[in-house]
Amino acid sequence: MELNAPLSQVKIVDFDCGIAGSFCAKLLAELGAQVIKVETTTQGNVCRHIGPRIGSDSEETVSALHLYLNANKKGLKVNLKNSDSIEILSQLMNWGNIVIEDHPPGYMDSISLGYNNISTSNPGLVMTSITSFGQTGPYNQYESSELIVQALSGMLSNNGTEDREPLRFPRYQANFAAGANAAGVTLAALQYSRITGKGQFIDVSIQESVAGFYYSNHSLYTYTGMKSPSRGGKELYRTKDNGWAMPLKGRAEWDNYALFFDAIELLEEKYLTPQGQQLHAQEIQDILSEKILEMNKHDVVQGGQEAGYPFGMVQTLEEVLNCPQVEFRNHFDKVDHPNAGEATYSRLPFKLSSSDLPITTNAPKIGENNEEILRTILNYDNDEIIKLQQDNVI
Template sequence: MVNEKQATGSGISGSGPLKGLTVLDITRVVAGPFCSMLLADLGATVIKVEHPDDPDYARTFPPFVSGDDQQELSAFFAQFNRNKLGITLNMKSEEGKTLLKKLVRRTDVLVENFRPGTMDKLGLGYEVLKQENPRLIYTAISGFGRTGPNASRPGFDNSGQAVGGLWSMNGYPDRPPVRVGTIIGDLAASLYAAIGTLAALREAERSGEGQVVDISQQDSILTLTENAVVRYTTKGEVASPLGNEHPFVRPYGQFPCKDGYVFFGGYTDKFWKITCEIFGEPEIASDPEIDTMEKRFDKAVSERRVRPILERWFSRYTKAELEALAGDRIPLSAIKTIAEVVEDPHIAAREMIVKVPIAGKLVRMFGLPIKLSRTPGNAYAKAPAPGEHNGFVYSRLVGLTSEEVGELAERGVI
């Protein structure tokens, strides 16, 4: 069972490098919540704002964890909203607009992921809010960004993968393109949003002025296409699905073994020579047909000579045995299932699987990948229930009494 401190923890005081930073998070699902989660993990006080009658629908996403009261809570939601305070606010009501403006006066950052123009229609766009707080960093995440002919289009993760070029490159050459198997558009946009927010905060420290951080999923995906852009602009080559192959580096890809697959990337002359030695055939390194990196890059030569050699070697061993043979001498890694990753001793040593309270239980989920030596960040606290911290936040930041908070709740303002 979770102790009382764990079950009621909220990251309220904050610890870590961003302690003292206050963030209003009015985002939903992942593109936005992941950004503010990173800030919360690093010590910021993040206040998740939800509509009192229409909370973040990611709360309905599986998998669920059942508490002692039989209430089911979403582990998906908890993973991206841990360490946050939770309040409710109807920004369509006049009283709600006024409350948001008052919150903004005491806030460093506001993160939103509405379609561009939505906040302006509510009378709560950046030009309005900066009048309340000139230092405000206004971080906006959307499918296509705040400018350009497609700015008003709705966008999801798949939209970003489609229009950013990544979808067209993924899959196998003889089959239709395949989307990347995770919401990489949402995640990439959130990562860039966090970087942009911190850069804008640094500038605000110097100038005293905030600004808009404009993040597009399409832009974010485009930057993940590796060499595709320069291949096209310099050579006119259009990237297409390559399966598990690299466009020009070989051997560098997926190879079968006794109990699954491994990645092997020993394409340099140094690594190739060591690999031949490890597998007991050092003479292959001096074979005149494949003795240089340039020769092994040739696709026909690679398929006819190099791949059969590697498959013959690897087929004798399991993934674990191959990793043990490779050690720190050559780049060879087991292609692990999520189950294997979660139980990986190295992942454990890096504290990348952490226990977060959900429904009175501790649930394992991914941790913070940013490792700071002196100021590591917050302990992992539970995600808030809708409006759980209304009393605390509205009293601390706005100065409302408990009676006033109760009246606003009765009227559906919060």
């Protein structure tokens, strides 16, 4: 961890979080915060069991999602069934500046680790709770999943084609969006706590996190009553090398745009005005399709960008990994995992002039840092740690 990393003085407890909370704590860990990932059951955190099993460790299950979400964190395992574990967790939350959790509303209070319990002894604490639908409201006890919260947040309606059912965004976009939102607002509240000494509880809803970040479709409707269409299947054109190009016109002049593709047909009178282009959109698409099918995708992108157009293409994951821009900016780190092999990690999507922010450490094994955390953070001595082990508290 970088000594000059921006969050090097920030201490965080990730309380056995699912996807949204883990992503939130992960972003803060990448910024150099000291993050303790707490796991509370023998089979380990829920994210270990989502997606294909990685590696051949017989003792614990590891998924790619788990590895991604928990890199750069330290691991503490406690046995929640033993009430002494609550005391340890309470001490840990008193040490922290920030607690992140994403359990159903009411759960933290039920195990005496709610905000009101901890803030009496740690008034500067920021506790951020992420749930699908918020702490309050008629849905607060609803069952949820990535698909369900994409439905109720408006995300699904922004994907797919008009003639088919709404389509899920890939992977965990809603949960990640809420995690990213939560990370930012948590640091805003931390600044307030740094200045005033006053901490607080933050209620983050995934439904609201997603509904709030789609703005232009929202105001189109509230100002005009018109609804945005589903645009899947548009603007992507098959190329000669079996890929897809996205030749977005942007602010290009029509003549220049048409000539770039050698499409003199598009210089006909009826295509020259924006109204004409809208009216004959299908014909234009057909003409462009034919032209682009004769080109390679890289030539479309490079040639287009050289001419000042915002062209792009669909890249596969393999192509992104080999992309010269990614290489130039050193965007991926490789971290060797003891039994899974070498994994490739995306870094944060920004460079800070103050510090380099690499991914350096694997997600911890279950309870990997138990002793270190108890000894150096909570000041337990050897005998006490042995007793906790014997009593099956940790």
